[in-house]
Amino acid sequence: MTRVLIGRLRVVVPTILLITILTFALRVIIPGGPADALLGGSDNPDTIKMINERYGLDQPIWQQYFSWLGGMLRGDLGTSYATGLPVSDVIGPRLASTVEIVGLGMLLAILAGGAIGMYAAIHRSTRLGRLVFAATGIGVSLPVFWFATIVAGILGVALRILPVNGYTPLADGLVPHLSSIAMPVVLIALPSTALMTRHVRSTMVAALESPYVRTAWAMGISSRRVYFDLALKNAIGPVVSFMPFLAATLVGELVIIDVVFVLPGLGSAIVDAVHFRDYPSLQAIVLLMSVAVVLLSLIADLVLTALDPRRRKEATT
Amino acid sequence: MSRASSSAAHRVPDGPVLSVRDLIVDFGAAEPAVNGVSLDLWQGRILGVAGQSGSGKSMTALTSLGLAPPGAHITGSIRFRDQELVGVGQRTLSRVRGSGMTMIFQETNAALNPVIQVRKQLTLAVRANRDCNQDEAHELVVDALRDVRLDDTDRVLNSYPHELSGGMAQRVMIAMALVCGADVIFADEPTTALDVTVQREVMEIIRRVADEHRLAVMLISHDIGVLEEISDELAVMYRGRVVERGSTDDVIRAPEHPYTRALLDSIPRIGHELTEFVEMPSFDMDLTSLPAAERIAEGSHS
Numbered sequence: 001m002t003r004v005l006i007g008r009l010r011v012v013v014p015t016i017l018l019i020t021i022l023t024f025a026l027r028v029i030i031p032g033g034p035a036d037a038l039l040g041g042s043d044n045p046d047t048i049k050m051i052n053e054r055y056g057l058d059q060p061i062w063q064q065y066f067s068w069l070g071g072m073l074r075g076d077l078g079t080s081y082a083t084g085l086p087v088s089d090v091i092g093p094r095l096a097s098t099v100e101i102v103g104l105g106m107l108l109a110i111l112a113g114g115a116i117g118m119y120a121a122i123h124r125s126t127r128l129g130r131l132v133f134a135a136t137g138i139g140v141s142l143p144v145f146w147f148a149t150i151v152a153g154i155l156g157v158a159l160r161i162l163p164v165n166g167y168t169p170l171a172d173g174l175v176p177h178l179s180s181i182a183m184p185v186v187l188i189a190l191p192s193t194a195l196m197t198r199h200v201r202s203t204m205v206a207a208l209e210s211p212y213v214r215t216a217w218a219m220g221i222s223s224r225r226v227y228f229d230l231a232l233k234n235a236i237g238p239v240v241s242f243m244p245f246l247a248a249t250l251v252g253e254l255v256i257i258d259v260v261f262v263l264p265g266l267g268s269a270i271v272d273a274v275h276f277r278d279y280p281s282l283q284a285i286v287l288l289m290s291v292a293v294v295l296l297s298l299i300a301d302l303v304l305t306a307l308d309p310r311r312r313k314e315a316t317t
Numbered sequence: 318m319s320r321a322s323s324s325a326a327h328r329v330p331d332g333p334v335l336s337v338r339d340l341i342v343d344f345g346a347a348e349p350a351v352n353g354v355s356l357d358l359w360q361g362r363i364l365g366v367a368g369q370s371g372s373g374k375s376m377t378a379l380t381s382l383g384l385a386p387p388g389a390h391i392t393g394s395i396r397f398r399d400q401e402l403v404g405v406g407q408r409t410l411s412r413v414r415g416s417g418m419t420m421i422f423q424e425t426n427a428a429l430n431p432v433i434q435v436r437k438q439l440t441l442a443v444r445a446n447r448d449c450n451q452d453e454a455h456e457l458v459v460d461a462l463r464d465v466r467l468d469d470t471d472r473v474l475n476s477y478p479h480e481l482s483g484g485m486a487q488r489v490m491i492a493m494a495l496v497c498g499a500d501v502i503f504a505d506e507p508t509t510a511l512d513v514t515v516q517r518e519v520m521e522i523i524r525r526v527a528d529e530h531r532l533a534v535m536l537i538s539h540d541i542g543v544l545e546e547i548s549d550e551l552a553v554m555y556r557g558r559v560v561e562r563g564s565t566d567d568v569i570r571a572p573e574h575p576y577t578r579a580l581l582d583s584i585p586r587i588g589h590e591l592t593e594f595v596e597m598p599s600f601d602m603d604l605t606s607l608p609a610a611e612r613i614a615e616g617s618h619s
Contacts, residue, residue: 211427219442220415309477
């Protein structure tokens with residue numbers, strides 16, 4: 001396992017370094033800077049020069065990159081152009097709703113997508129099974145910003161069943177908390193659930209039509225065991241390796257969900273950062289999310305190694 | 318407790334254990350995959366079925382087990398002991414599968430579950446077909462492994478299929494069929510992927526377990542030379558039909574159908590210089606009027 005970990009780290013570390021370069025390049029490529037953000041269009045050269053010096057922008061780019069990277073490694077995410085506060089103060093309070101909504105959304109996508117995908121695979125030759133599969137096509141292609149707005153309009157505004165905006169912390173009571181996140185979680189999970197369903201269905205169909213499942217039928221193994229012990233065990237590997245992709249999809253929807261439901265999450269932090277040209281915050285959030293997805297794929301690799309005896313063998317020889 | 322006595326209890330002494338009559342398996346193609354096959358399997362006897370790929374050998378076996386691919390239109394009769402299997406539901410078929418009839422496949426790398434230990438796979442096969450506790454199951458599994466000459470049972474049981482050699486994996490597959498307690502075993506090209514010496518060992522094991530456990534075996538191969546050594550009877554299939562059927566000696570000594578002669582001519586034999594490339598001829602003859610197809614009358618086995 002250690003050997004696998006070392007092998008993966010040789011890929012993961014350069015990947016993260018590449019992400020830091022791309023993230024840093026965001027600021028270099030996009031016009032504008034703290035001077036624009038703070039002065040709001042004033043063009044007094046002395047003031048601009050002073051601000052640039054204060055943020056270290058007068059130094060050569062590679063030097064800026066390394067001091068920024070060094071800060072990141074030390075946990076210093078930089079200083080927000082917009083507020084002058086440390087970026088960690090901007091991000092910190094916004095983590096709670098994001099972690100919760102993305103986490104629950106992922107859980108929902110795994111459970112619902114897994115169950116529906118299993119059903120569609122087992123009943124792949126029936127009309128209902130095919131209908132379910134066709135429905136996932138709609139789920140994948142549904143534009144969330146549009147659908148979320150409609151759902152919020154119906155459930156929140158017209159019927160007043162659920163609050164339409166804001167995030168009520170758990171400290172203010174379980175029911176208000178859950179009702180404030182119910183729509184965001186379900187809607188953020190919608191495309192991922194559809195993707196997960198399709199993925200589980202295709203891996204399960206491959207397993208169910210494999211020679212070893214045919215052997216199991218020939219040996220008189222019951223269908224329940226074939227589906228849930230044998231085929232599922234073989235399908236779980238591809239599903240685990242799908243997790244990072246699922247997480248990336250969820251994070252991608254976060255911006256839309258945060259904006260539609262006015263949630264204090266990283267998604268709205270990104271929008272704010274872009275709006276105020278607050279590049280240090282933007283860079284930090286983008287880096288944080290990318291690293292999270294990369295680390296998740298590292299974990300998925302390790303889980304796969306633990307699950308599959310063929311990989312385990314490869315890892316030890 | 319032993320397999321032999323349990324299968325002897327409901328043995329039908331006079332008559333085939335599996336009887337296939339006029340079986341047609343049609344997928345709506347120009348020609349049915351199986352086109353009017355009649356075969357009998359008898360306990361303790363091996364029927365070798367020869368023919369090129371696509372001749373309907375495997376499809377006949379799979380259909381008998383109720384494992385024909387979806388979309389197959391099946392007519393005719395498949396009688397296992399005294400139960401008709403054509404037209405019955407999957408529930409009945411799954412009761413027969415395993416404890417009544419089972420099948421072993423070629424390419425054990427794919428046909429054994431790659432992520433499950435041999436121990437668990439064999440135990441699952443026992444548990445699916447027999448009412449017994451963990452210890453009894455383990456005993457059955459060890460007995461079966463000894464039957465197929467895998468004496469290092471612990472090592473085999475703790476292995477994953479990819480850790481076994483091809484010959485060992487095929488023997489595990491045979492052991493799996495044995496622990497099911499089936500009377501009928503279809504063996505679909507069980508030695509095709511193996512090298513020649515291992516092939517012989519596996520064939521000898523099949524012959525021996527068939528004798529010891531009074532199993533009815535349908536041994537499928539494209540290689541009539543492999544079949545002639547261990548089969549009691551031979552059937553030759555061509556384009557979904559049995560074109561020749563008879564005792565192995567008769568068929569080998571005096572093949573009546575030109576396709577059988579061509580198959581036999583294609584085997585290199587010691588002492589016979591192979592001077593020319595033998596090409597399989599195509600037979601555009603009327604396959605419905607066959608000279609030798611019914612050479613063995615049904616009562617001649619007693």
